Amino acid sequence: MVRYRRNRIAGATYFFTVTLRDRRSDLLVREIDALRAAWRVAARRIPHVVIAAVVLPDHLHAVIRMTDATSNYPRLWQDIKKGFTRRVVPAGAPSPWQSRYWERTVRDEEELQALVDYVHINPLKHGLVETVAAWPHSSFHRYVARGWLSREWAADRDVAGRWGER
Template identity: 60%
Template sequence: MVNYRRAHADGGTYFLILTLRDRRSDVLVRDIDSLREAWLAAKRRVPHDVIAVVVLPDHLHALVRMRDARDDYSRLVQDVKKGFTRRIGMRGRGPWQSRFCEHLIRNDADLRAHIDYIHFNPVKHGHAERVADWPHSSFHGYVRAGILPRDWAS
């Protein structure tokens, strides 16, 4: 078995990618409320702040800042995956790929680049013509807060 080592930093900020096993599935957006509920339940167990997120039909990208000394983002991912799988009533292996990808954010430029990547991802994958057209994105909160204009990246 591979001994995979993940990066950790106290109070670190991480870019996470969670992917479905069946890349043709749309269960994440079809059952978006179940995903939200699973994430909120996981947040109560694993303290963190979501800086940016986008949910596409078959995968999601999230930028999270951990708020505990353990920096247990692996447990966060596990809780989200298990919670979502239970809420949609799947049995067996569930919808998720077994692993996930993470990247420790190194500095402010890295943080900004990953926020932009997250928000632009629906356009990149052909799910929307403009960033503002994709409903399952933290981009809309950035617009409401006056951080980004509605026509950003158009």
């Protein structure tokens, strides 16, 4: 078995993509309350700050700053996935999640901003909505409420651009 080497730095910020096995599923948005509940429970065990997040039908993206001394994000995702699975899948049925997830250590403020933008633009890029503000499962709404972004953000931008990439 391949042993993945994860870059774990106390206090670091990471970008994550976590997906379902069935990429045609809408389970995550259909069971959004179960996902939120599982995440709340996991957050009590593994301290972190969600800088940006979006939940799409079959996957989610998150920019998270780990605040525990060990940067134990593998345990965070394990707890979220297990908690969600226990809430929505009958006992004995297989997990809906892909066994792995993708993570990337955020190196600087420029990359952080690009990744936050990528998270927020994602429902628009996937053609799920006409405007970013129309997608309900996104930290974008928190950014609007705090005055950091306008509700019209990205309305006139080229969404085929290099969001999230350098």
